[in-house]
Amino acid sequence: xxxxLKIAVAGLGTVGAGALKLLQANADxxxxxxxxxxxxxAVSARDRKKDRGVDVASAAWFDDPVVMANxxxxxxxxxxxxxxxxxxxxxxxxxxxxxxxxVTANKALLAxxxxxxxxxxxKAGVTLAYEAAVAGGIPIxxxxxxxxxxxxxxxxxxxxxxxxxxxxxxxxxxxxxxxDVLGEAQKLGYxxxxxxxxxxxxxxxxxxxxxxxxxxxxxxxxxxxxxxxIRRISALDITYAEQLGFRIKLIGLGARADGGIAQSVYxxxxxxxxxxxxxxxxxxxxxxxxxxMGRSVLxxxxxxxxxxxxxxxxxxxxxxxGRRVPTFGVxxxxxxxxxxxxxxxxxxxxxxxxxxxxxxGVFADIxxxxxxxxxxxxxxxxxxxxxxxxxxxxxxxxDTKEAALVRALKKLEANAAVVEPPHMIRIERFPAP
Amino acid sequence: xxxxLKIAVAGLGTVGAGALKLLQANADxxxxxxxxxxxxxAVSARDRKKDRGVDVASAAWFDDPVVMANxxxxxxxxxxxxxxxxxxxxxxxxxxxxxxxxVTANKALLAxxxxxxxxxxxKAGVTLAYEAAVAGGIPIxxxxxxxxxxxxxxxxxxxxxxxxxxxxxxxxxxxxxxxDVLGEAQKLGYxxxxxxxxxxxxxxxxxxxxxxxxxxxxxxxxxxxxxxxIRRISALDITYAEQLGFRIKLIGLGARADGGIAQSVYxxxxxxxxxxxxxxxxxxxxxxxxxxMGRSVLxxxxxxxxxxxxxxxxxxxxxxxGRRVPTFGVxxxxxxxxxxxxxxxxxxxxxxxxxxxxxxGVFADIxxxxxxxxxxxxxxxxxxxxxxxxxxxxxxxxDTKEAALVRALKKLEANAAVVEPPHMIRIERFPAP
Numbered sequence: 001x002x003x004x005l006k007i008a009v010a011g012l013g014t015v016g017a018g019a020l021k022l023l024q025a026n027a028d029x030x031x032x033x034x035x036x037x038x039x040x041x042a043v044s045a046r047d048r049k050k051d052r053g054v055d056v057a058s059a060a061w062f063d064d065p066v067v068m069a070n071x072x073x074x075x076x077x078x079x080x081x082x083x084x085x086x087x088x089x090x091x092x093x094x095x096x097x098x099x100x101x102x103v104t105a106n107k108a109l110l111a112x113x114x115x116x117x118x119x120x121x122x123k124a125g126v127t128l129a130y131e132a133a134v135a136g137g138i139p140i141x142x143x144x145x146x147x148x149x150x151x152x153x154x155x156x157x158x159x160x161x162x163x164x165x166x167x168x169x170x171x172x173x174x175x176x177x178x179x180d181v182l183g184e185a186q187k188l189g190y191x192x193x194x195x196x197x198x199x200x201x202x203x204x205x206x207x208x209x210x211x212x213x214x215x216x217x218x219x220x221x222x223x224x225x226x227x228x229x230i231r232r233i234s235a236l237d238i239t240y241a242e243q244l245g246f247r248i249k250l251i252g253l254g255a256r257a258d259g260g261i262a263q264s265v266y267x268x269x270x271x272x273x274x275x276x277x278x279x280x281x282x283x284x285x286x287x288x289x290x291x292x293m294g295r296s297v298l299x300x301x302x303x304x305x306x307x308x309x310x311x312x313x314x315x316x317x318x319x320x321x322g323r324r325v326p327t328f329g330v331x332x333x334x335x336x337x338x339x340x341x342x343x344x345x346x347x348x349x350x351x352x353x354x355x356x357x358x359x360x361g362v363f364a365d366i367x368x369x370x371x372x373x374x375x376x377x378x379x380x381x382x383x384x385x386x387x388x389x390x391x392x393x394x395x396x397x398x399d400t401k402e403a404a405l406v407r408a409l410k411k412l413e414a415n416a417a418v419v420e421p422p423h424m425i426r427i428e429r430f431p432a433p
Numbered sequence: 434x435x436x437x438l439k440i441a442v443a444g445l446g447t448v449g450a451g452a453l454k455l456l457q458a459n460a461d462x463x464x465x466x467x468x469x470x471x472x473x474x475a476v477s478a479r480d481r482k483k484d485r486g487v488d489v490a491s492a493a494w495f496d497d498p499v500v501m502a503n504x505x506x507x508x509x510x511x512x513x514x515x516x517x518x519x520x521x522x523x524x525x526x527x528x529x530x531x532x533x534x535x536v537t538a539n540k541a542l543l544a545x546x547x548x549x550x551x552x553x554x555x556k557a558g559v560t561l562a563y564e565a566a567v568a569g570g571i572p573i574x575x576x577x578x579x580x581x582x583x584x585x586x587x588x589x590x591x592x593x594x595x596x597x598x599x600x601x602x603x604x605x606x607x608x609x610x611x612x613d614v615l616g617e618a619q620k621l622g623y624x625x626x627x628x629x630x631x632x633x634x635x636x637x638x639x640x641x642x643x644x645x646x647x648x649x650x651x652x653x654x655x656x657x658x659x660x661x662x663i664r665r666i667s668a669l670d671i672t673y674a675e676q677l678g679f680r681i682k683l684i685g686l687g688a689r690a691d692g693g694i695a696q697s698v699y700x701x702x703x704x705x706x707x708x709x710x711x712x713x714x715x716x717x718x719x720x721x722x723x724x725x726m727g728r729s730v731l732x733x734x735x736x737x738x739x740x741x742x743x744x745x746x747x748x749x750x751x752x753x754x755g756r757r758v759p760t761f762g763v764x765x766x767x768x769x770x771x772x773x774x775x776x777x778x779x780x781x782x783x784x785x786x787x788x789x790x791x792x793x794g795v796f797a798d799i800x801x802x803x804x805x806x807x808x809x810x811x812x813x814x815x816x817x818x819x820x821x822x823x824x825x826x827x828x829x830x831x832d833t834k835e836a837a838l839v840r841a842l843k844k845l846e847a848n849a850a851v852v853e854p855p856h857m858i859r860i861e862r863f864p865a866p
Contacts, residue, residue: 018725022583022584022725023583025585025724025725026583026584026585026724026725029585029650029763030582030583032650032763032764032767033578033582033759033762033763035764131580136726137726137727137728137729138729139572139575139576139579139580139581142572142575142576142579142580143572143575143576143580145466146572146575146747146750146751146756147564147572147575147576147747148572148743148747149463149466149746149747149750150455150456150459150463150742150743150745150746150747150749150750151455151459151743152458152459152462217462217465273711275711275732278706278708278711290743291458291459291739292451292455292458292459292739292740292742292743292746293569293570293733293734293739293740293743294570294733294734294737294739294740295570295733295734296570296571296731296732296733296734297730297731297732297733298729298730298731298732299708299729299730299731299732300726300727300728300729300730301726301727301728301729304727306724306725306726306727307725307726307727309583309725310581310583310584310723310725310726312583313582313583313725314579314580314581314582314583316583317579317582317583318579321757321758322757323579323756323757323758324754324755324756325754325756326466329466330462330465330466331465331468334465
């Protein structure tokens with residue numbers, strides 16, 4: 001057996017405490033797998049006195065993670081603080097500067113500063129590992145960088161945010177509306193007190209940007225991810241989608257497209273036999289399409305103490321065993337800067353719901369607006385009629401360029417008979433398994 | 434860039450030719466990932482003149498793979514011959530003896546001689562890699578040895594044979610009977626001319642024995658896998674299962690059980706919302722349950738040129754990049770010899786179909802046989818009645834020890850009114866995702 005791998009853990013919240021519990025619970029088998037033991041010799045958190053259900057008395061305590069990164073005599077710095085700036089970023093930069101390997105669960109940090117940090121790690125000759133940043137219970141970073149390494153990846157898409165998936169699953173199961181279910185999710189601990197990062201799609205976009213970089217060998221390009229969250233999805237849309245044979249899921253999608261890479265996070269209608277339709281509640285799933293492997297689906301718990309700790313420890317085991325992988329699969333110099341293909345270029349089908357006042361000529365106006373932009377309709381449903389004579393007109397379009405549809409909807413929005421901004425949700429026809 | 438990794442490929446069938454095509458098609462990105470190129474410098478196959486759609490002229494030709502293993506100046510020997518003995522085994526042993534890394538897709542070889550070969554590889558200080566041996570399109574060996582390394586795995590189960598899954602999927606979709614669908618699968622190339630290895634469950638059992646070893650850290654124990662194939666599954670059983678709310682799948686299952694490890698391959702009834710129920714046709718899927726990660730499902734193409742080649746190349750990339758993992762996740766000395774828990778110890782529900790002559794007292798005999806063994810029935814259906822007054826009695830049992838049910842069925846088999854050997858299929862209540 002070699003000397004133990006000494007690690008410092010910054011942040012002892014759910015994930016940090018979970019990682020320490022795991023390292024204790026399965027210490028023997030982990031040592032057998034690594035050929036050495038993994039020992040936590042330094043820790044840092046905000047409140048030293050808090051009971052975390054795990055004993056940290058034998059580790060040196062640091063109030064400041066940046067000081068710990070600079071001073072602790074360790075092989076690996078584990079950053080579980082979170083956030084793209086502040087102590088998280090400073091401590092990771094300090095650790096890399098000190099030629100310490102870094103393991104992090106911080107998707108925001110990687111999405112915003114991934115290329116810079118990978119460059120620093122490469123120059124320092126150390127590993128920057130982040131399996132826990134994307135879908136903890138799913139070893140998708142390892143699969144992309146190593147398991148699928150022979151392939152040219154054409155497309156990667158998945159359910160990347162458990163909070164949104166829980167809310168959409170519950171809305172569908174209960175018929176309740178967004179705000180109501182969100183409130184419940186917050187009480188149950190499935191949504192944060194400030195849920196914006198999750199429900200507005202930002203968290204999923206961080207993960208998607210990381211996945212796209214590794215899948216396509218391109219520089220992380222978070223700022224060009226088109227992001228839409230689930231706030232505008234109503235119980236009504238879920239019901240209509242169901243009647244039309246679809247489910248609504250928040251999907252992150254990266255694809256090679258003409259002239260570049262398209263990256264999007266948006267809610268969309270998918271067929272019930274799509275591999276993602278059955279992924280419910282707090283589960284995540286990622287579908288990868290490669291030229292030789294074909295399609296693979298990896299599913300598991302996306303977040304939470306156990307799955308995220310499992311991912312952190314997997315990275316530690318690799319480091320302890322001496323296994324090295326470039327941060328984004330290839331050395332930074334090989335990462336391509338790919339142009340971003342905007343979502344307006346997307347060609348696909350759409351679900352459109354218009355709330356209109358039911359009076360003569362409205363339907364002709366709708367048809368004309370679509371015709372003028374060469375958007376053809378596959379299906380039209382007229383549903384409901386409330387006391388104010390307002391009806392919902394639901395249209396499924398044939399494949400069309402998104403920009404054309406958006407122009408048609410802009411025109412309709414200016415029509416006095418259209419009394420709400422049009423509701424548009426994309427339809428993704430993912431192949432069945 | 435380091436010096437190229439030189440490889441010898443033995444066996445240029447579908448998989449071998451596929452691996453060569455992949456190495457050519459994606460040579461640049463593979464070199465970027467490895468920090469060096471991978472070059473095929475020697476090949477061996479039965480027929481030198483056959484057109485395989487890939488140019489091997491630049492590689493040294495060997496008629497005999499064992500000679501190639503001994504003589505070719507390579508870093509890695511890739512064995513794609515197949516079979517647990519003969520040239521496959523001899524060439525792998527020769528390559529390891531020459532301190533060459535070995536990459537193989539040979540599940541039979543690993544299932545029968547895995548511990549011996551791992552010991553040899555370990556002593557020689559080389560890698561023995563076999564991602565392609567189990568579910569090519571799914572990086573399950575990598576996930577178990579590395580991605581899930583922090584966890585104690587409690588159970589692993591999956592659809593491990595695409596031929597059987599294709600046949601069962603088609604039987605269900607078309608209502609046709611086993612022999613008919615098998616014949617078609619043979620014509621389509623989804624089943625071998627001699628289909629016994631696949632349809633009798635041996636191929637799945639090879640894979641299950643390997644998965645169980647890696648998952649549980651135990652010595653490969655193929656001889657203790659309980660194996661049943663799908664020959665006895667009739668269209669009738671599939672129809673009844675459907676009516677009762679189940680699908681029939683051939684499942685390989687390894688689990689920690691009281692006092693040891695239970696390993697089985699058998700067709701079973703599973704609920705339609707189980708993660709495996711939707712895995713259709715030639716797809717494979719593996720569910721892993723770990724103490725921290727929870728449940729993960731990995732799905733992809735199990736076999737065929739592209740997926741298997743993808744797995745072979747993933748192993749080569751790891752070797753080229755200098756990443757090493759003990760053959761079964763831990764050094765051989767750490768592998769446990771776990772007692773085998775026989776299937777008779779299994780406690781679970783069962784589907785039983787009895788074909789009986791419809792005359793007074795038969796049903797009382799059935800009820801008595803079950804009662805005498807304390808097997809209680811959850812549901813009883815009596816279906817059909819043919820010209821000879823024969824009826825199908827379908828019974829779903831409550832959870833019971835298998836040995837007790839087997840005794841009850843033995844007693845009934847001796848009953849003159851029971852005109853076919855009882856049809857028993859286990860029910861597995863896998864949790865929904």
